[in-house]
Amino acid sequence: MKESTSQYYRCPATGAALELVVERSQDGVVESGTFQSKAGSSVFPIQHGIPDFTWPKELAEEDRETRDSYESIAEDYDNYASLPFLTYRCSEAEMRERMVDQLELEPNSRVLEIGCGTGRGALHLAKRLGPSGELFLQELTPLLLDKAIEKLSNLDMLVEFSIANGSYLPFQDNFFDAAHHFGGINTFADIPRCLSELARVVKPGGKVVVGDESLGPWLADTEFGRVMSNSNPLLKCEVPLASLPVTARDVRVEWIVMGAFYTIEFRVAEGPPDADYHLQIPSERGGSHWTRYYGQLEGVTDETKALAHKARKVANQSMHDWLEAVVRDAAKRQLSD
Numbered sequence: 001m002k003e004s005t006s007q008y009y010r011c012p013a014t015g016a017a018l019e020l021v022v023e024r025s026q027d028g029v030v031e032s033g034t035f036q037s038k039a040g041s042s043v044f045p046i047q048h049g050i051p052d053f054t055w056p057k058e059l060a061e062e063d064r065e066t067r068d069s070y071e072s073i074a075e076d077y078d079n080y081a082s083l084p085f086l087t088y089r090c091s092e093a094e095m096r097e098r099m100v101d102q103l104e105l106e107p108n109s110r111v112l113e114i115g116c117g118t119g120r121g122a123l124h125l126a127k128r129l130g131p132s133g134e135l136f137l138q139e140l141t142p143l144l145l146d147k148a149i150e151k152l153s154n155l156d157m158l159v160e161f162s163i164a165n166g167s168y169l170p171f172q173d174n175f176f177d178a179a180h181h182f183g184g185i186n187t188f189a190d191i192p193r194c195l196s197e198l199a200r201v202v203k204p205g206g207k208v209v210v211g212d213e214s215l216g217p218w219l220a221d222t223e224f225g226r227v228m229s230n231s232n233p234l235l236k237c238e239v240p241l242a243s244l245p246v247t248a249r250d251v252r253v254e255w256i257v258m259g260a261f262y263t264i265e266f267r268v269a270e271g272p273p274d275a276d277y278h279l280q281i282p283s284e285r286g287g288s289h290w291t292r293y294y295g296q297l298e299g300v301t302d303e304t305k306a307l308a309h310k311a312r313k314v315a316n317q318s319m320h321d322w323l324e325a326v327v328r329d330a331a332k333r334q335l336s337d
């Protein structure tokens, strides 16, 4: 890692600033050392030039098992990676270019890819960036990241590699122009946290594009669906729409690769969705969204309800205005007695 980028990193556990302690470096490139939190409670090693921000140190069982299984096939991973595309007779390059299009990158964008594997997608990201672009590539499985480093370390732009859990990102808020992941999130131990983290580190207005296996629901009861789900049970995973953060806007879901994979694309907003809750709604019922939700007092009998409706009609008021006046007057009178 370049020493000049050390300021970019934050503790994946707390978000606190980290101090770089260099053991060995050459020409501004840190070969070994540590990142430490100021309190010294968390230490993240840098070995062979790659910081390891894996958090929690004791990974959740699902993440540990996933990492172990990818470690065991890392040498052959690239020989197998094109199998899904061959199976579905789809072009891997076309699919990846399409996802990169969705990220709306500029040549000088700062982009994050988590779970980048051996760098198959990162090659497409890099093509869209110029010399002032910045590409941050993260992986949970060190042996896969080694393959990405072989493919991508000699590019004419800043490319920074690190080991990290996609659900605990070692970056400050609003740091990237866009973030991407493809192919692994279905098995992440904490999918909602990963999606929230991606939204947290992307600047408001920036795009997040995530994809993985999930058979289109209309295909579940077809020969195609049954045969392919039998070979790959991950096709039964659901699209994690309910796990999106509240800052997600302009959400789009697509099923690609013959309907066997989904992509979710969203734009990051500054906060939760908002509305004019107090807008007065012109109708017999009257009131606002706010009074309708928060202003309810208690139910009354059918007879009282019918009388109230009659009375508000005679008064030529909306139910909200009539009730507001009647209840307020009655309460005031009661309180002054």
Ligand SMILES: C[S@@+](CC[C@H](N)C(=O)[O-])C[C@H]1O[C@@H](n2cnc3c(N)ncnc32)[C@H](O)[C@@H]1O
Residues within 6 Å of the ligand: 063, 066, 067, 070, 081, 114, 115, 116, 117, 118, 119, 120, 121, 138, 139, 140, 141, 144, 164, 165, 166, 167, 181, 182, 183, 184, 185, 187, 188, 189
């Ligand atoms: C099928 S591979 C896809 C690799 C790459 N994104 C691609 O498109 O070729 C899934 C990747 O997700 C990574 N992964 C799994 N769990 C992860 C986690 N919790 N955080 C980050 N990466 C993870 C795996 O190590 C693996 O490289």
